[in-house]
Amino acid sequence: MDNPLLNHTPVEHKPVPKKSKSQDRLSAQIWKHRKEYLAISPFYILFAIFGLFPIAFSMFLSFQKWDGIGEMTFNGLNNYQFMLTDPEFWRAVGNTLLIWIYSTIPMLFIALVVAFLLNASFVRFRTFFRIGYFLPNVTSLVAVAIVFGTVFSNNYGLLNYILSLFGLNSVEWLNKTWGIQLAISVMVIWRWAGYNAIIYLAGLQSIPTVLYEAAKIDGASGIQSFFKITIPNLRPIILFTVITSTIGGMQIFTEPQVLVGNDGGVSGGGLTIVLYLYREAFVNNYFGYGAAVGWGMFVLIALFSIVNWKMVQGNPSND
């Protein structure tokens, strides 16, 4: 084997065109460390094949018209133009954003409250609660969607029964835009509130108690130390949860697909961006178009993450 590692390990941080001596030294160094390079190489090789190349290839595909079987034909910006003018695409974008808002805000709020409760010094059975709250997170989404489907069922679901107890008429949840979006959001909240609570709890526990004691000595009230100590110290973790829930929220697929099918339900309220992408690419076989939608989604996620970042970073209480 004549050192294939030299070919794909970009180690020359500074190009040294003339000093052939130091170049020799570098390659001798690389040769000396060949085992280390070999040990880390699987990740880079796989990422090149299944991560990097698909991204470049999807750029190419997005300018093509292709059904996955026949000839590929170049069609310029048509895919993007179609995407930007397709009301269904914008519908999917709107649905995704709405579901994200309906789910993320209550979810993180609940998580924060649960974390505070669990963090109280006199809580008993803390481990037990933690396991119970975390359990939804390891359950498969397909199973969750099937179970919640019976809760939000149009006619005789559990929720409609509860409504009837209050003398209210039953609602066809899964046929209404807001109903399906509510159902999806409830599933997201149920599955992720406990997970985020566990993370917040760890964050709370990592704040040194000395800070609170010092504040108490200085005469700070509980509310003051909450806003001046807890929140600033928790901010990086809140940012982490906001970013992960944004990325997760933009990729919601399984819940609507299992609950109401590939079209996002009768009302189309469950058509999220990834469901739209899946339908166009893998049900209708518009592969080129699917690639373009992937890029649209990427831009959206990037923009959205930046906005989030700014929002969470940008309301400093005092730092």
Add this chain to the structure above:
Amino acid sequence: MFKWKSILLHLGLIAGLLLSIFPFYWLLVMATRTTSDIYSFPPKLWFGPHLLDNVSRVLSSIDFFGAFWNTLFVAAACTLLVLFFDSLAGFTFAKFQFPGKKWLFVLLLATMMAPAQLSLVPSFVIMAEFGWVGSYKALIIPGMVNAFGIFWIRQYAQESVPSELLDAGKIDGCGFFRLYWNISLPILRPALSFLAAFTFIGVWNDYLWPLIILNDESKFTLQVALSSLNGIYTTDYSMVIAGTLLAVIPLIVMFLFISKQFISDIAAGAIKS
């Protein structure tokens, strides 16, 4: 005063816990009922006698055990490969110096930002080129090493594998691989067990990618089989529910065994990153 506060707090926590647990209870109840029971008014909130009946209808409608073994195979294969490749790379990053190391590690972290959905279509096309559509290779090979696991192992190895021990090993004539396999791997065990559980749960529950890749019913993983069961037998809902129960149980049982450590590791992982 203090006591009241405590009672109130525990009541709040228990209420939350009930909401968290209720869908599991509801799943269990429905699996023991008939379809007309499930949709009856008022709903039956206690167990019925039809569990075995429902389960036997699941087993005659789909090859449940086939799907179970398929999922187990894919998840186990992925997990073992991830453990090996991630720990090897993580160990190397933690304990060795080599030119370009910092740069390579930054690159590794940067890849975590690349959104998977962007490459859904081209990845499928690549799999088609390789002739891997319908094959488990498409599920296992792209997932057999990942940036998160390497990062996780590196953090752990930095703190817990003593450099003196490696030096002693070198003096005793251990090569690179033996330093990794015989000396470091046993020390890395706690970090590995979290990575194993994390990977296994993720692969077990994966849905979108297997849905796209697997086209032959006999190769379906549990999630895909469950979803197709749900799509086809819309009238025999108690059977679908029993299938859901069967698909959910193995992972929950596994989770309950490892939960305490797993949850702390999840939190630690989030705080570190």
